[in-house]
Amino acid sequence: MQRTIEIADFELPRGAVSIQQLMAMPRSVWDHLRSEITRRRQTDPAHPIARCRLCKGPIFIRAHFADGEHAPVFAHYPESPTDCPWYQGVNLKPDDARAAQYQGHQESALHRWLCETIAEVLGKDPRCQLVTVETYRRPAIAARGRFPDVYAELDGLGKFAIEVQLSKPFAPEIIARHLHYEAEGVALLWVFRELPPELPQGFHDVITLQRGNVFLFDDAALAASIAQGKLVLTALLETDRGGFLKPRQASLDDLDRSTGRAVFIEDRRSDRLLEYCRLGREKWWEAFREAPPSDFDFPFSEPCFHRAWDSIKGFVPALSPWKRECWSTQFMRGDQHFAELAAILFSIARTAATAKDRVYVTRYTGEGALVAMLNAKLSSQFFAPYASLIETMLRAGPARDRLDRASLKTAFAKAAAMAEQVKSGHPVWAGAARLFPEVFDGLRRAELDDLGRLPGWAGGAEQPT
Template identity: 30%
Template sequence: MLGLGVYDEVRQAGLQSQDWQDIRTRINHAKPEPLAFCLGCNEPAHVKAATSTERIPHFAHYKGGGLSCPWGEDGGRNPDDVRASIYAGNQESPLHKSMCNQVLELISLDPRYELGSGVVDGYLPPNGGGRGRWPDVRFNLDDLGKFAVEVQLAPSLATEVVARSKYYLSQGIHLIWLVPWYTFDRVTRAFTADIAQEAGGNLFVLDDSAVAASLERQTLCLWAVWQADTGMERRLISLDDLEYRSDRHPLFKDVATPAVFREASLRRESLIGELIRTKSNWSSAIVHPVTGERDSDFDRLLRVMFSIWAEADGRWVNFLNRQENISGLLNAYLNSQDGQCRAQIINDMLTRTRAFGQIRATVWDKMRDALRHPQLSVVDPTISEAMSYFPEVYRADLRGDPIRTDILPDWAT
C-alpha cells in the first residue's frame, strides 16, 4: 500500500480488527485513486469487512479484477448491486423519521441554538459549487458551529460513509452519526465500524435515557461508545464534551489512532533485534519488501531512520555505522548516492521529530544539496515500507493540523 508498506501474510496475521478498519478507511478515502495493490498481480485491491464468524477482514480485488492474478479472482457483487439491496425503495422508516424530529426538538432546547437553523431532511448546497447533500438533521449552535446529524438504522456502504464524511469536512460542518444499540457484533453490524472510524472509533446512540438527560439538561445528550482493551465502554455526554477540530469529525475518545501507533510500535520493536544482530554483517542485509532479495540500499535507509527515531526518543543508538552522534551518521549518509535520492524521507523525519534539535548546521547544508537530486517517492515499495514503521511521522491524517500533541508520542512532536 502506498505509504503504508507491504502487507504480506505474516503482517496480516498480526492485524487486529481496528488495524483492518484503518486500512479499509484509508483506501476508501483515497478513491478514485488506488492506494492498495495486490502482491500477486499488482491490480488495485481493497479490504472486505468480516461477513461471518469464520471470515475475517481481508484484502480482495475489485469486482471484475484479478483475472490474471496467480492467486485467483474474487467473487462478489459490485457497489451498485449492494446499494440496490440496501436502499431498495429508498423509503424512510417511521422510526428514522421520529428520531430525526426528536433530535431537532432536543437541540432546540439549548439556549445556544440558532433559531431557524434547524432542518430535517433539507437540501444543503455546497460552498463553491458541486454536489450537495440531504442531511437527516442540521442545525447551528453558537460557539460550537454547524452540525449535521445522520441517523443510520440500516447497513450503509463504506463508500457512502466516506463520501458524506469528506463532504461535511469540506464544508466545515461537524458530522454526528447516530446508530441503534446493538451487541457490537462485527458480523451483524459490520457497517458501523466504517461509521465509527470517521470519528476516531466512536459511535453515538440516542435512547430513552439520553432523551431524559437531554430534557433535564436542556441540550442534546448522547451515549458515546467505543471499543476499549477490556471491552466496549460508554459515556453519557453532551455536544460540549466532544473534541472539535477542523481536520476531523467530533469525537469523545480517539481509539483509532492509538491502535495504529501500537501496531507500528510492535513492528519497530520486532525489527530492532535484527538491525542490531546484522549491523556488521552486510551479507545479511534486510530484504526488499516485495522481491524478498537482500537490498543494501533499503537496509541502510531503515538503519538511518531507526537511528533518528532512537535519537528523538532520547535513547541514541547508531544502527548503521560507528559514528558517535546523529549528525555524523547523517553527514556520511547524505554524501552517498543512495542517501541523496532518499533525502526527502529523511528530511521529513528530522523536521517532524525531536531529533531536529540535535542536528548540526553542516547536516542541513548537506540536506539542501541532497534535495536537489531526484528523489524516490512513496511509489517505491522500499520508501513506502520504511514510512510504514513510523505513522507518527508520515501519517498526516493522524498527526493532525494543528499537530495533535495530546495523542502523539513525545518523540514525534
C-alpha cells in the same frame, strides 16, 4: 387479518407507543390517553397529540370489543390518508414485493420520526439558535449542497450536522460528507438507532471516522434528552479488543471537536495507532542504545541486533526469504545489511526529532554528521539502491533542509544513476514501513495527520514529548 397501526408517535414527552405496548396497558392508562387525544382534537385540531408513524395522519384509540372485554387499538381519524399501509379495514395480502415496500415504509417513517424527535429535543436547549430537519443549506464554500438530516446551531457550542443512519447500507459518501462539513466548520455526527450484532461496513466506516465512538439515539437517550432539556446520546466507546465499553450518556457539550473532521468523546484509535508504531521500533531503539557506533566499528553483529532482526522479521515475514536470497546471490548477510540501513533511517529520525545531528552508523559526530554519513553510504553500491527510500525518510520531516546541501544532492543523483531503486512492495521497503509507519505507511500517516497526532519528526504538528 386486518391491518393495524403498529406504532403511534405521541407528542413528547410520551414519544413512540407500539401496538404491543398499548395492548399491555392497564385500562386506566389507555383510557386516559384516549381522552387526552379527544380533548386535543377539540381544543387544537391542527396539532393532534398522536400520529400514525407511517402516514403522520392523526389517530385515536378505539376500544375494540372482543371476548367480553375491550381491547385498545390505534385507528386513523377519517382525514388521514387512505393509502397509508396501516390503514385499517383492508385485507393484508402477504406477497413479497408488498412486504418489501412495507418494510421500506416503516424504515423511512422511523428515520423521519428520529430526525424530528432529535430536532425537537435540540430545540428545547436554551442555547439553540436554529434547528432544521432535512433543509437545504447553501454551502458557504463547496459548490454542491447537501441535506443533513438535522442541522442545529447552538450558542457557544457551534454548528452541528446530524446524520441519522438506520441499519441499511450507506451511500459511499461518508468521507465526502466529512470533508464538506469540515470545510464549513460544521461538526458532523452520525447517530444510529441501535448497533446491529453484525456491523455492515458502513457502520465500521463511521466508527473509524468517529475515532472508535458510536452514538445512539435509543430509548434511554430520548428519556435523558427529555429529562435534561437538551440532546443526549448514548455513547459506546470501542475497546482495544474491538468490543465496546459500557454505554454512557453524552451531550453535545462532551464532544471533542478540536480536530475538525470528526467529533468524538474520546479518541479511542490514535493512541493505539501510535502504540503500533512504537512497537515496531522498540527492539531497535534498545539495540542502538546498547551498541552505539562509537563503541563498535560495526555493531550490527551484536546480539542486540539479532533481537532487533527477530522482531522485524516477525512483523515482515517476507524479510526471511529475502535474507536467504542475499546470501545465495551475493554472499551478503541480509540481517546485518538491513540493520545498517535501519541505522541510516534511525539517524534521520533522531536528527529530525532533536534538531541535532546524531548518527547510529559511521563515526561522524556533531554538526554536519548526518549529511556526511549519508554521502558516505549513498556512494556505496550496497546502499545506492535505497536512495529513493532514504530520500522519502528525509523529505518527510524537518531534516528535509539537508536535501538542499549541494554534496547530498549530488550523492542522491549519483546513487539513483548507479543502481536500480528499491520500491514500495520490496521486503526491505516493507521493513522500513514497519519501523516508520509515520513516514512510509500512507494510510497510517494520513490518519495521524488528520488527527494532528503525526509526530513532529515525521513532519506533523505534534511536538516531541
